[in-house]
Amino acid sequence: MRLDFYLSHVTELARKAAKIAASKGRVTVNGVVVKKANYTVQEGDQICLDDTLLAWPSEGYYLLHKPAGYVCATEDPDHPTVLDLLPSHLGQALKIVGRLDKDTTGLLLLTTDGQWLHRITSPRSACHKRYRMMLADPISDGDLQQLESGVMLNGEPHPTLPAVAERISDCDIYLTIQEGKYHQVKRMLAAVGNKVEELHRDQIGPLSLDADIAPGEFRALTEDEVLYF
Ligand code: URA
Numbered sequence: 001m002r003l004d005f006y007l008s009h010v011t012e013l014a015r016k017a018a019k020i021a022a023s024k025g026r027v028t029v030n031g032v033v034v035k036k037a038n039y040t041v042q043e044g045d046q047i048c049l050d051d052t053l054l055a056w057p058s059e060g061y062y063l064l065h066k067p068a069g070y071v072c073a074t075e076d077p078d079h080p081t082v083l084d085l086l087p088s089h090l091g092q093a094l095k096i097v098g099r100l101d102k103d104t105t106g107l108l109l110l111t112t113d114g115q116w117l118h119r120i121t122s123p124r125s126a127c128h129k130r131y132r133m134m135l136a137d138p139i140s141d142g143d144l145q146q147l148e149s150g151v152m153l154n155g156e157p158h159p160t161l162p163a164v165a166e167r168i169s170d171c172d173i174y175l176t177i178q179e180g181k182y183h184q185v186k187r188m189l190a191a192v193g194n195k196v197e198e199l200h201r202d203q204i205g206p207l208s209l210d211a212d213i214a215p216g217e218f219r220a221l222t223e224d225e226v227l228y229f
């Protein structure tokens with residue numbers, strides 16, 4: 001496996017940051033400084049970042065900046081899946097935490113840890129997810145209030161749970177919800193007579209998508225971030 005891949009799996013560095021760390025001489029393999037990101041790491045190598053010995057974690061926890069056009073599924077006959085963005089040995093072991101639509105971008109979590117996944121997705125945990133969206137039509141303050149207090153979705157027996165809606169401009173808002181029903185955000189906006197043109201998730205609970213992780217990039221979560229959930 002390439003050194004920069006290894007570093008982006010076991011540390012919080014994304015691949016670009018991992019390449020830079022290596023080029024600055026912060027990484028040693030078996031006691032020797034290795035500056036080349038394409039150096040091949042072998043099983044049993046002792047790899048240090050800033051003199052801290054790194055270890056392959058028993059469970060994997062990753063965040064991915066999902067680009068548009070990728071589906072959240074393990075396999076799809078017609079479209080690339082988010083797992084295609086990860087090295088194959090890793091992708092095979094990971095489960096996707098919740099689903100984003102094919103055209104939705106932003107923060108997606110992946111893990112090997114089923115209990116951790118359940119803690120985030122279970123309706124009981126009421127884990128907050130924040131979405132930013134561009135709307136087809138300007139939205140009124142009244143509609144924002146309705147989104148906050150709850151709207152009836154087609155085919156659902158109960159109104160949506162309390163949410164937080166914040167205006168950025170006429171057609172650009174944040175909506176923070178604590179549920180994860182199928183197409184929930186798009187259906188909520190449809191319920192107030194509007195249409196979501198672009199949808200991006202930037203927060204799950206206390207975790208935000210890093211500004212320097214480009215679409216398609218991923219990184220391992222830090223131990224502290226894993227403990228958020
Ligand atoms: N709500 C939606 O409608 N789509 C998503 O991708 C996520 C939340």
